[in-house]
Amino acid sequence: MATRWGICSAGKISHDFTVALKTLPPEDHQVVAVAARKLEDAQEFAKKHSISKAYGSYEELARDPDIDVVYIGVIHPYHLNTCLLFTNAKKNVLCEKPLAMNTKEVQQILASAKKNDVFLMEAVWTRFFPVSVEIRRLLAQGELGEVKMVRSEFGVPLMHVPRAVQKELGGGALLDIGIYCLQFISMVYNGEKPESIQASGVVHVETGVDETVVAILKYSKNRMAVITCSSGVQLPNDAIVMGTKGTVRVPAPMWCPTSLVVNDKETEYPVPEPYLPLNFINSTGMRYEAEEVRQCLLKGLKESTVMSHADSLLLVELEDEIRRQVGVVYSQDCQ
Numbered sequence: 611m612a613t614r615w616g617i618c619s620a621g622k623i624s625h626d627f628t629v630a631l632k633t634l635p636p637e638d639h640q641v642v643a644v645a646a647r648k649l650e651d652a653q654e655f656a657k658k659h660s661i662s663k664a665y666g667s668y669e670e671l672a673r674d675p676d677i678d679v680v681y682i683g684v685i686h687p688y689h690l691n692t693c694l695l696f697t698n699a700k701k702n703v704l705c706e707k708p709l710a711m712n713t714k715e716v717q718q719i720l721a722s723a724k725k726n727d728v729f730l731m732e733a734v735w736t737r738f739f740p741v742s743v744e745i746r747r748l749l750a751q752g753e754l755g756e757v758k759m760v761r762s763e764f765g766v767p768l769m770h771v772p773r774a775v776q777k778e779l780g781g782g783a784l785l786d787i788g789i790y791c792l793q794f795i796s797m798v799y800n801g802e803k804p805e806s807i808q809a810s811g812v813v814h815v816e817t818g819v820d821e822t823v824v825a826i827l828k829y830s831k832n833r834m835a836v837i838t839c840s841s842g843v844q845l846p847n848d849a850i851v852m853g854t855k856g857t858v859r860v861p862a863p864m865w866c867p868t869s870l871v872v873n874d875k876e877t878e879y880p881v882p883e884p885y886l887p888l889n890f891i892n893s894t895g896m897r898y899e900a901e902e903v904r905q906c907l908l909k910g911l912k913e914s915t916v917m918s919h920a921d922s923l924l925l926v927e928l929e930d931e932i933r934r935q936v937g938v939v940y941s942q943d944c945q
Contacts, residue, residue, distance in 0.1 A: 612640040613904040616677040618668055618692060620646035623706060624683035625886075628659045632900075633882040633897045638904060645671035658886070668692060672699035673927040679729070679903055682706060685773055686780040687942065690715045692817035693730070697722040701728040704903050707793075708785045708929065709922050711942040716926045718921045726785035729906055731899075731914050734793050738898035740879040741867040742797065745851070745858060748872065749798065756831075760798050762791035764840040764865060765822075765845030774841050775817050782819035782938055784929060786809075788839030790865040792928050793921075794849050795827065795835040801921055804829050807930030811936035812842075820938045827928075866892035876938070 615631065617624050624644070631639045641661050646652035649666030656664035665671050671680065672695050679702040682692050689710045697701050703723065709732040712717045723730035734744060748754060764787045768774035775781045796802075804827040811823035822840040829835070838845060847862035859871040869878045881895040888894070899917075906914050913919050933939070 612637055613907060614672050614676060614678045615639065615641045615900075616674060617644040617655075617661070617683065618671055618680050618696070618823075619683040620644055621650045621683055622889035624681065625655070625658075625681060626888050627681055627691045627896050627900075629884045629886050629888060630657075630894045630896035631900055632659075632885055633688050633894050634901060639900060640714060642699060643671055643674055643675055650769050656898065659864065671733055672696050672701060675819075678702060678907060679704060681786050683735075687778065687940075695718045695727045697728050697730065700726050700728055702731050702903075702907060704731050704899065705904065706733045706894050708732070708789050709926065710716075711940050713778065713923070713930050714924045714945060716922055717940060718924070723912065727912065729903070729912050731906070731917055732925070733896075733899055734789075734917050734921075734925075735798060735896050735899045736790060736793065736865050736867070737894055738902050739867055740898070741860060741870045742808060742868055744877075744879075745860070746797070749800075749851075749859060753856060753872075754809055754851060754853030754858060757851055757853045758800060758833055759852040760795045760833075760835040760850070761837075761852075762794045762835075762849040763866060764790050764847055765784075765838065765840035765843050767844060768841035768846075769821070771941070775814065777940060780940070781817060782933075783839045783841040783940070784820050784823050784932055784936075786841065787865070788823055788837060788912070788932075789929065791837035791839055791940055792861075792925055793836065794864065796921065796924055796928070798851050799829055799833065799835070801918075801924060802829055803924060804835070804928075807931050807935070808936040809932040811932075811938075813937055818938065820933070820936050821931060823936055863891055866895045868892060868895075870904070877910060888898045 652664035
């Protein structure tokens, strides 16, 4: 039986996710419905992607009995309410990153998923790329020796993009792109909490959101990590893991990697070609997280071991502490 997907929001990321699903066997994945806040947007999306049902509200999608899992592609200030809508309707959920605006919101989402006994995962797509699978294998087998240092950066000029700079749209570099750096170091250090965090950043005077953030994280056994993220300037956008026996480098784009350099030896891991133009680079790589969801559902799991509820909680706790030090406050923090 195919996993039947409902797509919530007819925006850019939902387009790319739907294109990515089409790179997987149709007997495994089907998109059966799409919902938008305006019916005409949903209908246009449905026509473009040959989807049989289009809804003009998210509530209608939540009531559709023919859906196994909902992909939530709305902007992150709306993640809390949208996730709760679907978990309370007993729908399994794959929600775009960041899962929510702060720890309190993430806890509400996870509690609702548990209460309603549904699967829920934060769509940290990077974790499911073959490159990431190989990094975890190398670490598990001790091929790098003791890891002493992890460095990751992600910077792209986004100051012209409203959702990247407007506070009410969840703007700010950390939650949008810095999350990729944080998830990477957390994956390398196996979900461990750092002993200390020192963060500094540049906060946009007019908007009050972070344009650039640098954070130094210290872990047990004198292990370190440094992340840099910026929505103001292009950075090298790679990631490096340094151990006593070897080094692994993820060349740009580290958030959707297609190659890996292990001790100067490079291996390519290409993603499939899309059948329609994409909005973002390497988006067909979202197929890997989609297949993870299918496998979890087939096994009756309520969370993925690769991107677990605990992983999402750690991620948001790191985000909250870095924002606290840098001085970024959202309206959601005051509720």
